[in-house]
Amino acid sequence: MLLRNRAFWLVLPAVLLIGICFLYPVTWLLQRSVSEPVWGFQNYQTIFGRSIYLGVLWNTISIAGTTTTLCALFGFPVAYSMVHSKPLLRRVLIFVVLIPFWTSILVRSFAWLVILQGGGIINDLLIGIGLIVEPLELVYNRFGVLLGMVQVLLPFMIFPLYSVMARIDESYFKAAMNLGANPIRAFLRVYLPLCLPGLLTGAMLVFIISLGYFITPALLGGRGDIMIAQLIFDRIDEFGDWPLASALAIVLLVGTGLLFVTVNVLLKLRGRGV
Amino acid sequence: MTDPILKLENVRKSYGAVDAARDINLDVAEGEFLTFLGPSGSGKTTTLMMVAGFTQPTDGKIALEGKPLDPIPVWKRDIGMVFQHYALFPHMSVAQNVAFPLEMRAVAKADRRKRVDEAMDMVGLAGFGARLPKELSGGQQQRVALARAMVFKPRLLLMDEPLGALDKKLREHMQLEIMHLHKNMGTTVLYVTHDQEEALVMSDRIAVFQNGRIEQIGSPLALYEAPETKFVADFIGETNFIAGRVETANNSTARVRGMGGQLAGALDNGTAAVLAIRPERLHLHSANTGGHDNILTGTVKELIYLGQSRKAIITLEDGTEVVALEHAAQAEITALEPGHSATLSFRSKDARILADV
Amino acid sequence: MLYSVRFWGGLRGVINAMLVVYMLAPLAVILIISFSSAMFLTFPPPGFSLQYYEKMFSNPTWTRAILTSVKIMVPTAIIATVLGTAAALALSRMQSRWALVIRGILMAPLIIPVIITAAAIFGVFRIWGLYGSLPGLIIAHVILTLPFVMSTVSANLMVFDNRLEDAAANCGAPPFTAFRRITLPLIAPSVLSGMLFAMVISFDELVVSLFLSTPTVRPVTVQMWSNIKGDTDPTIAAIATVLFLFSLLALLIDGLARHKSGRAPGL
Numbered sequence: 001m002l003l004r005n006r007a008f009w010l011v012l013p014a015v016l017l018i019g020i021c022f023l024y025p026v027t028w029l030l031q032r033s034v035s036e037p038v039w040g041f042q043n044y045q046t047i048f049g050r051s052i053y054l055g056v057l058w059n060t061i062s063i064a065g066t067t068t069t070l071c072a073l074f075g076f077p078v079a080y081s082m083v084h085s086k087p088l089l090r091r092v093l094i095f096v097v098l099i100p101f102w103t104s105i106l107v108r109s110f111a112w113l114v115i116l117q118g119g120g121i122i123n124d125l126l127i128g129i130g131l132i133v134e135p136l137e138l139v140y141n142r143f144g145v146l147l148g149m150v151q152v153l154l155p156f157m158i159f160p161l162y163s164v165m166a167r168i169d170e171s172y173f174k175a176a177m178n179l180g181a182n183p184i185r186a187f188l189r190v191y192l193p194l195c196l197p198g199l200l201t202g203a204m205l206v207f208i209i210s211l212g213y214f215i216t217p218a219l220l221g222g223r224g225d226i227m228i229a230q231l232i233f234d235r236i237d238e239f240g241d242w243p244l245a246s247a248l249a250i251v252l253l254v255g256t257g258l259l260f261v262t263v264n265v266l267l268k269l270r271g272r273g274v
Numbered sequence: 275m276t277d278p279i280l281k282l283e284n285v286r287k288s289y290g291a292v293d294a295a296r297d298i299n300l301d302v303a304e305g306e307f308l309t310f311l312g313p314s315g316s317g318k319t320t321t322l323m324m325v326a327g328f329t330q331p332t333d334g335k336i337a338l339e340g341k342p343l344d345p346i347p348v349w350k351r352d353i354g355m356v357f358q359h360y361a362l363f364p365h366m367s368v369a370q371n372v373a374f375p376l377e378m379r380a381v382a383k384a385d386r387r388k389r390v391d392e393a394m395d396m397v398g399l400a401g402f403g404a405r406l407p408k409e410l411s412g413g414q415q416q417r418v419a420l421a422r423a424m425v426f427k428p429r430l431l432l433m434d435e436p437l438g439a440l441d442k443k444l445r446e447h448m449q450l451e452i453m454h455l456h457k458n459m460g461t462t463v464l465y466v467t468h469d470q471e472e473a474l475v476m477s478d479r480i481a482v483f484q485n486g487r488i489e490q491i492g493s494p495l496a497l498y499e500a501p502e503t504k505f506v507a508d509f510i511g512e513t514n515f516i517a518g519r520v521e522t523a524n525n526s527t528a529r530v531r532g533m534g535g536q537l538a539g540a541l542d543n544g545t546a547a548v549l550a551i552r553p554e555r556l557h558l559h560s561a562n563t564g565g566h567d568n569i570l571t572g573t574v575k576e577l578i579y580l581g582q583s584r585k586a587i588i589t590l591e592d593g594t595e596v597v598a599l600e601h602a603a604q605a606e607i608t609a610l611e612p613g614h615s616a617t618l619s620f621r622s623k624d625a626r627i628l629a630d631v
Numbered sequence: 632m633l634y635s636v637r638f639w640g641g642l643r644g645v646i647n648a649m650l651v652v653y654m655l656a657p658l659a660v661i662l663i664i665s666f667s668s669a670m671f672l673t674f675p676p677p678g679f680s681l682q683y684y685e686k687m688f689s690n691p692t693w694t695r696a697i698l699t700s701v702k703i704m705v706p707t708a709i710i711a712t713v714l715g716t717a718a719a720l721a722l723s724r725m726q727s728r729w730a731l732v733i734r735g736i737l738m739a740p741l742i743i744p745v746i747i748t749a750a751a752i753f754g755v756f757r758i759w760g761l762y763g764s765l766p767g768l769i770i771a772h773v774i775l776t777l778p779f780v781m782s783t784v785s786a787n788l789m790v791f792d793n794r795l796e797d798a799a800a801n802c803g804a805p806p807f808t809a810f811r812r813i814t815l816p817l818i819a820p821s822v823l824s825g826m827l828f829a830m831v832i833s834f835d836e837l838v839v840s841l842f843l844s845t846p847t848v849r850p851v852t853v854q855m856w857s858n859i860k861g862d863t864d865p866t867i868a869a870i871a872t873v874l875f876l877f878s879l880l881a882l883l884i885d886g887l888a889r890h891k892s893g894r895a896p897g898l
Contacts (some may be wrong), residue, residue: 212744
């Protein structure tokens with residue numbers, strides 16, 4: 001009883017802080033989507049009724065989807081390579097993935113700008129060797145956004161995949177080949193299904209984080225690459241349009257939540273062998 | 275008997291509607307080695323934890339040297355304890371581990387060092403003080419835990435399955451060492467184990483736990499030779515049970531299915547009962563020979579050669595299987611063949627009649 | 632070809648090389664350019680110079696911004712570490728369903744998209760008068776970093792043997808002594824990890840700071856943001872390098888601590 005009381009006092013400051021300065025503001029923000037300007041769903045009608053907003057929603061989903069696909073395509077071989085490397089090389093590779101992970105997104109986006117922009121390194125180089133005459137448009141477009149986002153989000157794909165692959169017993173693969181499957185069939189029928197939980201977890205993380213992404217698309221994207229987070233920022237920062245920003249926040253939150261629940265249910269069903 | 279050092283009266287511990295321990299009454303004499311024996315979940319560890327102070331009893335009294343322990347927190351009880359898997363502090367050297375209880379008791383530094391050395395010497399680990407626990411083998415860690423629990427000369431030493439993590443050979447060696455330490459130091463020990471052989475070897479007395487209660491307390495000899503319940507007879511050693519009803523009961527003896535035995539407790543005629551007889555008390559004959567009060571006949575099902583002895587599994591006429599154990603020398607004389615008939619006999623004073631629950 | 636060890640080995644080499652280039656090249660470019668003697672961002676730099684670093688330390692806009700970031704980071708790291716560690720300890724001792732609920736509440740800032748947190752805190756803090764103030768930014772940063780400290784310490788406590796505290800009590804140590812002598816030294820590496828990363832997260836934080844800062848109270852990331860969005864001042868390369876080296880230092884210290892305590896490197 002005494003111990004339980006002590007635990008209560010230990011956790012109380014953190015709970016109070018998060019409750020008052022986080023949960024309360026979030027509910028305060030979210031309720032404004034239905035209470036202003038008058039009670040009702042008019043803000044949602046605006047979002048789902050106007051092509052500019054629908055365009056932003058579509059941008060958000062398609063950028064998140066493409067980022068996830070690219071992360072999976074690149075992350076899978078990288079994770080595989082990590083698992084099958086000698087310990088020293090594996091440490092180096094993990095460190096290589098961790099360094100940018102802990103570096104400010106702002107710093108990395110700035111670096112991409114320096115490399116990709118009109119007078120940037122790549123264009124200078126290509127013009128210098130005479131391969132092109134006019135600078136290529138490598139940034140302030142979808143290409144720049146994806147290049148930047150995949151680099152930032154790749155670790156979220158690599159680490160879940162890595163932890164699943166590290167536990168897969170190679171003898172399954174050998175057994176499949178021994179039973180007459182060629183390497184490609186063995187890979188598709190045995191190895192890939194075993195990796196699926198890691199792939200699913202990684203994809204969910206990348207997709208969910210992409211949905212709310214702000215800095216990278218804002219710095220590396222063009223006018224056609226505005227995502228929902230940037231729209232929320234602009235609505236508040238430029239127009240003070242809280243009700244609409246709040247409705248957008250709800251849309252983002254509900255989308256994120258639904259995805260999270262769906263993937264977790266899928267993982268549980270798989271875990272039960274259904 | 276002088277005043278007990280530790281006294282438990284009607285102690286009960288309940289978690290919601292479930293009693294983890296109940297009706298615990300126990301007197302522990304000064305210098306005694308008392309073992310709590312029982313299957314997991316039988317309440318033996320719960321009882322030990324109540325003595326140590328990690329668990330508060332729901333009801334009842336626990337007194338050490340006549341003073342109630344209830345208001346005294348764990349860290350003021352002066353009771354030593356050896357934990358399962360030792361619980362050595364991994365970031366401290368062996369010497370620091372052993373010195374920790376002395377430090378807590380504000381023992382002066384010079385004295386502390388002397389007593390740590392003594393304790394390390396006592397468990398045969400002199401010179402290992404600077405090592406970290408993880409640099410020692412399981413048996414050595416076990417000794418460090420023992421030194422740490424005894425260094426402050428506790429009035430009572432508790433041990434919670436201390437040998438559970440060791441292999442059989444090392445376990446048997448450590449059993450003897452702990453017994454010798456106990457003899458030399460004279461500390462009162464409460465020892466928890468689920469290993470009946472360990473309990474028989476080490477203890478002055480054993481308390482057999484079952485379903486949160488103490489089934490029987492007694493010396494190893496009493497528990498083995500005169501179990502009072504079917505559970506005790508079954509849990510300690512191997513026993514044959516022949517089921518039936520109590521007949522011609524008097525004060526101390528009765529019969530079951532016409533065979534005599536010592537009556538454990540007051541059982542009325544007609545009560546469901548078992549006649550319990552140890553395999554080594556069953557005598558085998560290839561042909562019908564008399565000499566004993568009780569005769570059983572059956573067919574040899576299987577003979578198992580065990581080196582110094584031989585086990586014979588006999589199917590009685592009603593289908594009950596019994597086991598008889600013979601010394602190798604005797605086994606040579608009673609020539610048996612599987613499938614052949616055999617006759618068994620035993621003395622009424624070797625059999626126990628127990629309530630069949 | 633599919634059966635050739637050489638082919639697969641070569642392919643893996645290519646993949647590893649691509650990873651290294653993709654992950655590190657942008658950072659390397661920034662690092663190199665920050666020592667450039669050119670007046671604008673060009674690569675490769677024509678010569679070596681510390682001009683950007685000199686500008687960074689002589690321009691009051693940048694020095695003030697860096698100082699502001701430090702003034703936010705230090706209290707943030709201390710508060711988040713103390714509260715987060717206390718919460719992790721408390722939750723490891725609670726067995727009721729409440730523990731799950733509380734853990735969920737405390738982890739929420741890590742799960743909810745930062746843009747929502749930022750907008751919500753901005754709206755309410757403006758009403759409370761915390762907008763544009765150091766305390767406001769510190770509180771916001773504590774909210775973002777506390778879940779991180781808590782989950783790092785919690786992960787350590789999951790493998791912490793609770794009976795060690797029991798053993799200490801049995802040896803005669805009162806609860807606080809047992810905590811100070813046994814528990815704290817054993818969870819110290821994860822507390823250090825949590826604190827280091829609270830520092831890095833606070834120092835690198837942009838989204839919430841963007842909402843809460845004003846021209847007078849402006850952390851370095853916000854200053855960088857408005858510079859990048861406007862006409863790019865090459866001094867940013869030096870600032871970015873400082874930020875990067877700070878993260879790298881934290882990661883190295885953490886790596887050493889983990890190596891010493893035998894934990895795997897992690898996120």
